[in-house]
Amino acid sequence: MTPLGFALVLAAALCHATWNFFVKRINGGPELIWLFSVLSVALYLPLAVAIWVRSAAFDLTQLSFIAGSTGLHLGYFLVLQAGYRTGDLSLVYPTARATGPLLSSGLAVAVLGEAISWQIAAGAVVIVFGVFMLTGGVRRSAGNATVSLAFGIGAGTLIGSYTAWDAYAVSALAVPPLLMDYASSAGRSIVLAPVAFRRRADVLRHWREHRGGVLAIAVFNPLAYILVLVALTFTPVVFVAPIREISVLVTVLMGSLLLGEGNLRHRLGWSAVILAGVVLLASSA
Template identity: 65%
Template structure:
């Protein structure tokens, strides 16, 4: 993995951990997704307009199909994750989703993008995935709705793996500009979630009144995190990017221990060492 790719992915991880921290602090469901997506559409509007005017990107049939597919995959990810949190056990859904996502991303990259994974790359990725699984709680025998939680976790991980490989093809092969791809996703969420937003207008107004600064920060960092990943994918294999992205989970969990006073700092630091070891193995492959 090149130094430029590593820097982009690590910066993306910091942005990802930042917006997740604020989402956790605010709370909320699909109405919060709609609200911060709307703010994102407003804030980031000059960037896609500038790209369309100055770069004249190819927006023929296949690039447009992949843009629409990306919108649907990302929306599916957000919605299945929220449903899983409501009907499953968070301690199962989240770790399973975050650990299966990069494994599926790498698998799809090998099958559909023709990438090659060495034994060392696989070992590093597995160390990262195992560390993330245990860092976020592991599979607890006493959890509620175990079967349902497993299914939602796997479904969410499938969406993560699917949109990562799909988007990698869009930006690296079809040369869709990353900003256009991500902006389309935000705009698509706003349009497709608008009927729900009308029904939950009171909750949206409460979020804006009580957590305006947090919503704006989420709207800034949420797209930036993925735009940086997309730029890395234009010249870096998915097999490197997908597992390395998971350092964002490490940062999010440590932030929860330190800033939100969730405790368990010692145990979490122990698994952090495993994740960082896996990153070292992967990045030197």
């Protein structure tokens, strides 16, 4: 993996953990997704227009992949939000991040034809195992933990699906990464507009009470994935998908230290295992 690819994925992981922290702290629903999506559309509009003007006209295949990506991302956000409203940030999010790379790496090998070495496979397995144990492993099987794990697995399945889907779009079909993500934000804004109108009191409350957090989500949510998509234009999914899991380390620290979710010693220990897996994978040829 190239140093540039690793740097892009690392920066994306930090951005991803940051916006997830603010989503959990605000604790909103679909109206929050609509609010930060609309703001993202407005904030990134100048860049989107500039790239659109310089790009060739999209064909039907490219437009179909953009539409499919929008649907997968919308489903991910809705499942993730539902999980955050019923579970712990440091349980739902790591579970999703454990499921996602397994599926996306498998799809990359089976569908995209990417090669995988023993070191890549070993690094991915160490990362996924560390994330699984970070959630408590098989012992966390009752009450709120079960619900959190179910939502996490659902979100992870969508992560794996849209990662492989989008990787093909930006690498094989040459869809510009920023426009790929911008279309997703615009699609969410349109689809969720009726919900936002019905919950306009909540929309105004989120903006009034959490303006800084909402703006942070609006900036870091698109930026996190744009950086990943740029990396995917020259880096295989089997590298990118597992290394994105370094965001779990940051998220766990935020959940334990800033949201009072506890178990810091346990979570730090398994975070170190995840980091070891990242090093193993990133250092492979």
